[in-house]
Amino acid sequence: MALAAFLLALAALASGQSGAPASSCDNCPEWNRPQPPFRVYGNTYYVGPHGLTSILLTSRAGHVLLDGALPESVPQIVANIRSLGFRIEDVKLIVNSHVHFDHGGGISELQRLSGARVAASPWSVEVLTKTGVGKGDPQFGSIVPVALVPRADPLRDGQTLRVGDIKLTAHFTPGHTPGGTSWTWKSCEGGRCLNLVYSDSMTPVSAEGFRFSDSREYPDAVQDFEQSFAFLRAAPCDILLTSHPDASGLWQRLEGRQRGVRPDPVVARNACRELAGRAAEQLRNRLEMEKSR
Numbered sequence: 001m002a003l004a005a006f007l008l009a010l011a012a013l014a015s016g017q018s019g020a021p022a023s024s025c026d027n028c029p030e031w032n033r034p035q036p037p038f039r040v041y042g043n044t045y046y047v048g049p050h051g052l053t054s055i056l057l058t059s060r061a062g063h064v065l066l067d068g069a070l071p072e073s074v075p076q077i078v079a080n081i082r083s084l085g086f087r088i089e090d091v092k093l094i095v096n097s098h099v100h101f102d103h104g105g106g107i108s109e110l111q112r113l114s115g116a117r118v119a120a121s122p123w124s125v126e127v128l129t130k131t132g133v134g135k136g137d138p139q140f141g142s143i144v145p146v147a148l149v150p151r152a153d154p155l156r157d158g159q160t161l162r163v164g165d166i167k168l169t170a171h172f173t174p175g176h177t178p179g180g181t182s183w184t185w186k187s188c189e190g191g192r193c194l195n196l197v198y199s200d201s202m203t204p205v206s207a208e209g210f211r212f213s214d215s216r217e218y219p220d221a222v223q224d225f226e227q228s229f230a231f232l233r234a235a236p237c238d239i240l241l242t243s244h245p246d247a248s249g250l251w252q253r254l255e256g257r258q259r260g261v262r263p264d265p266v267v268a269r270n271a272c273r274e275l276a277g278r279a280a281e282q283l284r285n286r287l288e289m290e291k292s293r
């Protein structure tokens with residue numbers, strides 16, 4: 001009996017079906033804590049684990065998934081989609097914020113389960129289909145690669161993608177990685193349509209020894225960040241979602257909504273500008289620190 005159980009466990013490991021997959025990082029078990037899925041607004045749903053955002057946009061002609069969290073998040077994401085009454089098999093398009101293992105790590109398996117098309121910025125397409133981790137990535141050397149996808153289509157900055165009546169626009173917001181992408185779309189409830197923004201990470205995090213101020217591998221890092229902050233300051237933004245939900249205070253805002261606070265605290269029209277302000281300050285501090293090294 002013990003041998004049979006052991007062989008089953010081995011088979012499960014070999015096929016990646018283990019009930020408790022090995023964790024990819026120290027923070028990962030915390031990031032991957034289960035989170036009941038919920039409707040953000042209209043056809044926009046949160047389906048990720050508690051610490052890593054994954055967003056489902058639904059339409060009668062198929063769905064879109066934004067970000068795939070960790071490899072070990074995939075069973076949760078699939079179950080969350082199902083518990084909302086939708087099916088992973090109906091996801092037609094998968095896009096991402098940036099191709100680090102904690103946001104793009106699950107994309108390969110989610111693509112396999114859904115058969116969806118994957119589309120990404122040209123820099124991210126290279127990482128997703130060829131290298132798993134990008135040269136010029138400030139965290140190059142300190143992060144594990146993402147699982148590769150067989151095919152991903154390159155996007156243009158400002159390109160609008162459609163699935164059914166979903167219209168989703170890509171905005172290149174590099175800095176955290178050279179291929180970072182934020183997304184905008186509209187969702188409606190009873191004729192009231194709001195502007196949603198899914199912002200990529202805006203943090204200047206790096207491997208030991210990398211300098212944002214004068215990197216040979218990523219010489220445009222600072223001006224890329226400035227471009228990304230400018231996008232956030234200007235974007236029509238009724239609801240801000242971020243690749244780490246904490247970065248936009250999602251759980252406090254949701255708790256307010258659940259307590260019945262009116263107007264709905266999930267709708268926060270200053271949130272994008274405030275995030276741009278915090279991110280610009282983090283970059284200033286980082287560059288100041290680099291001066292003294």
Ligand SMILES: [Zn+2]
Binds near residue numbers: 098201
């Ligand atoms: Zn990252």
